[in-house]
Amino acid sequence: MSSDKATAQAARRGRPTGDHTAKREALLKAAASVIAEEGYGNASLRKVAQRAGYTTGAVTYYFANKEELVTALAESRFDAYDAMLRAHGPSADMKALFEEWLATAASDPEFWPVVSQLLMHARYEPAFAALIERRNARTRAIHTSIVAAGQARGTVRDDIPADLLADHLAATADGWMMMIPFESERFTPSRLRALVDATMTLISPASGSRRPAESTAAGDTP
The missing domain is CATH 1.10.357.10 (Tetracycline Repressor, domain 2)
Structure with a gap:
């Protein structure tokens, strides 16, 4: 991905502040929790965001889908x-x-x-x-x-x-x-x-x- 495209994508998703590595790990942990409790089919980005205490927009900054x-x-x-x-x-x-x-x-x-x-x-x-x-x-x-x-x-x-x-x-x-x-x-x-x-x-x-x-x-x- 070109730097211009990456910058545009980050701007579109909204760049969250704070420790990016820690937030990414928190989202993966939340995803695991949702999948374990509700199954893969019921695990949406919205539910993962709610479980992690973030907005859906913050999730899509790290994971497009x-x-x-x-x-x-x-x-x-x-x-x-x-x-x-x-x-x-x-x-x-x-x-x-x-x-x-x-x-x-x-x-x-x-x-x-x-x-x-x-x-x-x-x-x-x-x-x-x-x-x-x-x-x-x-x-x-x-x-x-x-x-x-x-x-x-x-x-x-x-x-x-x-x-x-x-x-x-x-x-x-x-x-x-x-x-x-x-x-x-x-x-x-x-x-x-x-x-x-x-x-x-x-x-x-x-x-x-x-x-x-x-x-x-x-x-x-x-």
Whole structure:
């Protein structure tokens, strides 16, 4: 966008005063709250503005329309998760990472309701679906590298390819996160710890385990 066009657009929307980063974050938080409580279809710019305590004009300064708003919200969710992965590093402790992953959902009742609404919306918006696919591919690659690092250290079973194991772990955690908002009384802190311990047992190397390719080497009995 040219500087002249950007200036004209800002003037048309009305340039709000104050900390722009903080206001943008407040609007994203308000959008998440509205979507979690009323669903994506009922989340309008007007409702988001009311929830944040701003005018609708202030919202359109940051986000021209609802699509821009939800796209920014999806990006912010991916950014937060990627930041958590970076904090743990490429040689992350799998148990600690899993525990923090689940703690995020358990401590934020809006987490999965918002994510699930955004994923459903992506089914009907090709551009938004492309964003989800792109960001998820990046996250999946990081998951795979962390699992592969664990396999190289001997702390994660290596009889299943790292990318398949990473997908299974992600699906397991996502399944728990999906149910936590509806069965919070069942997912107690002690149960979450037990679930993580069980998952770590499942991905730990078995004594004498070998890769599938090794078991079919010349001379081996199938």
